[in-house]
Amino acid sequence: MVSIFVSFLSFLFSIIVFIKQLTVGSFGQSIPWFSVGDIQFTIGYEIHSLNVLMLMLVSFMNLMIQLYSKEYMKDDERIKAYYGKLNLFTFSMLALVISPNLLQIYVFWELVGLGSFLLIGHYNRERAKRAANKAFLMTRIGDVAFLVGLILLFWGTGTFELHEIFHVVQSGNLSEGILTTVGFCLFIGVIGKSAQFPLHTWLPDAMEGPTPVSALLHAATMVAAGIYFIANIYPIFLASSTLLFTMALIGGCTGFFAATIALVEKDVKRVLAYSTISQLGLMLLSLGTIGFVGAIFHLMTHAFFKALLFLSVGRLIKYSGSQSIEHLREIGKRMPVIHLFFLIGAMSMSGIPFLSGYFSKEEILSAVFFNGPPFLFWLAVLTSLLTAIYMFRLYFLLFFGGAKTGGLSPLWMVFPMGILAAGSIFIGYLNTHFFGTFFSDWLTKNMPFSIEPVSAPTSFLSLLTILISLTGLVISYLLFRREWLAPKMRSYRMSRLYRTVLEGYYVDVVYDRVFIKGTIQFAKGIGFVDRFVQKIISFLPKTINGIxxxxxxxxxxxxxxxxxxAVIGLLLILTISIWSVG
Amino acid sequence: MVSLSAYLTVALIVFCIGLFGALSHKNTLIVFLSIELMLNAVNLNFIAFTKYGFFPNISGQVIALFVMTVAALEVAIGLAILLTLYRNKKTIDLDEIY
Known part of the structure; x- marks a missing residue:
């Protein structure tokens, strides 16, 4: 297929750009786009470490997903449209990550939203359409704030160019108040895009889309855009400690909150969706506690194992045609390859030692430990523990059920998953504290702003990370494999708490009651006033018509x-005109 | 020597009589006559201005001649219409024509 070939080329070019960046350092170019008054708007590209990393990650993930989709979507009659949308999505993301100014970022930011909207609503089902609409609207709420922040920032600095903005921010010419407001507005945009509380509800619903799309959405494109964006304009956030704290707080709370939902969710893909929300929360927490490297590192490793998890689950879904754990556990056991891949993904995600997830999680925890308040650190620890528990819950439930049927997976699916599995194991070794922190050195060296490196994790932290993941594994094994406490679990399922968590803490219900119903009522009120005004207005033409x-x-x-x-009228007019002139 | 205002006053009076007649009488023939009266009032104005205007010259008299010609034509056609109307409806009262 042409599309796959093009994706391959795109990945190849990304690598070439990467090599050039390694040898030459950061580079970029801008040409004038249009000018309003004295202000020139430019369009161009910029390559520094973060950009080139995202470039490679996105194009690589896209390539893997496209290879996998060839098999997964082969029965779909709209496969051409599917590939078209996929490419639009990836294109927007690639263009987003190399944009040197905020205006350009905003354009592609919206395009990414459009791409996800189209892909989520790919299947011609009512629920898919609703989910697509929801995703679009929820992110739009954030985008409005984003736009306001953009305009405020332009008003404050007079430019959209990122390095000029950094210059203004670092010189301290911008007042604290404006900076915080701007940062806060932009942060709300990020909340929308990266599915953080309170705008997170679109992501679980977005699971109505095809599974490879979910993988792409979670691994590299849509939700990663928010994290990337914060990292890319990091000086703005660094300048205000209020902002950093808000970010850490929202990230940490969302992380914990989403992890608890993932613990009870019954739909496989929704479990993974909530786990993504939780992991994104951890990344934000890390960014909020000056753990720049940790967040980006985790973004990268997360891309690998989350894509791997989605693709392996996708294989099961493809086979059985259902997304619920109850149905899928019938077949899991008889698919040894998928079993292996899922295990690798789950282990990496839980932070089992010496897999990718372990290293990045350790990095995040150390950032929070050294720079954040203690309660956030313990929240992060708890989140990690929950992560391990729900990942292994999924694993034990899916692959140790009474499997009756099964089968070998086609090569087109196994190949990309194999690469991703290898990535999930080994990519973490780019940045370890035993062999060297190549990744962190490279990332911090070539950025347009300076980042303080986080101190190396102490042995206490390393030990804690290991302990967390293993405890999670053991708890999960006891609860879901050995079925300890089974009677208690059953009564627990009846409880109010369980239902609350299962419903995602009723956030959706509240939104429905407050915002949707409220808006409809408001619209009705406005409509009433409108009709009233219309009556008054239409009185005038009626009178004239009567005359x-x-x-x-x-x-x-x-x-x-x-x-x-007529004569009297004429006389009247004459009199009046003479009167007024004379 | 008669002043300009005298001419204009006479023209105004004649015009008003014509206007009143045209608007108040029910007999079409009288309405017709009244319209002629108004035309003549205008003619009087023209001729008065020929002599006493800001730029006295002959063109006012020429226009008066034109107006008279047109009025004559109008009368010819109008009377013809009235005749046909009378033959068909047996009345020339304005209220009863419709």
């Missing part, structure tokens, strides 16, 4: 009186 009708009648019935009226 005109009288006039016509007069002219035909009684021309002489008509003439008299």
């Amino acid at each position: 005109a009708k009288q006039e016509v009648k007069l002219r035909w019935k009684n021309p002489q009186r008509y003439g008299l009226v």
